[in-house]
Amino acid sequence: MTLFEAIKERYSYRGEFKPNPVSREDLTKILEAGLAAPSGGNAQTTYLIGVDDPELIKSMSAILNKTSTVTAPAAVVVISHPKPVYKDMCFNIQDYSAAIENVLLAAVDLGYASCWIEGEITADPVRQKAYAELLGVPEGFNVVCFLPIGVPVSEGKRAVHRPFEERASFNRFTFTI
């Protein structure tokens, strides 16, 4: 798939998945894509866990209270290690978000669908801690995102984007909100 095709094809899929497995080879490619993203000051604050253990997927879905993700044959869990890199500024959110975008694009390229599930974990310290315990994530590292990976059962509903002219312009901010 070309880059532009992958960018165009990606969308947040919230449905159930087919039982087709995600091979360890595909999961590795997806993780490598995530790790190839840039990071502020090259601090590489993002860690990725590829999950293909059905019991883990089941437990993580139960914590999220989601019936759709339990059908995912695989997932990527994103872990962030905040540390200041420039004038006491941390760029760990930027780092992991760029990595997640690469993960989502790589998943699409390989024929899978996914969805960026973050707030449902990070807004809830109980869930976040439960994830950390399940995966053995130590203090100082934050579980920030769960990305189910699998072949979608059917085409999901795509989010509608406002038109180009309302979000992009040339040489001047021209938007009225």
Added chain:
Amino acid sequence: MTLFEAIKERYSYRGEFKPNPVSREDLTKILEAGLAAPSGGNAQTTYLIGVDDPELIKSMSAILNKTSTVTAPAAVVVISHPKPVYKDMCFNIQDYSAAIENVLLAAVDLGYASCWIEGEITADPVRQKAYAELLGVPEGFNVVCFLPIGVPVSEGKRAVHRPFEERASFNRFTFTI
């Protein structure tokens, strides 16, 4: 270029640029790629300004105190409009970071190089305000990133990434830091 080629080829280029122009068509494709990124709650908090006015590039480079970016024939300026979307959480940093990754990949695909310049703007309120004034960005919208776009004069130095095994694992957090 395939998605995986673009991901592999992308790196932070900090050198000077050739005088080859970036066509409005290419710049539009790059902006469209950025806007196609997901956003938390589909809030679409990211706005992009494509810059191809040489005087603006010159002024923005002077504010950054950079001699390399002044040679860039074009740039993308990223503007963020923070607003809470889930339990009072804002995802605007995540939103613009995913958009930036798409912009960087699209630039590479079209034969250009770029670099994510953020902290040098956002850590300095004077610079951030100067950018906002130059581009007519109103209160409530933050200029967060400057991405020079152009054909690199020569291959730059790539950041070294730690090996896969130190940043990715399967089914368990296995890293020792």
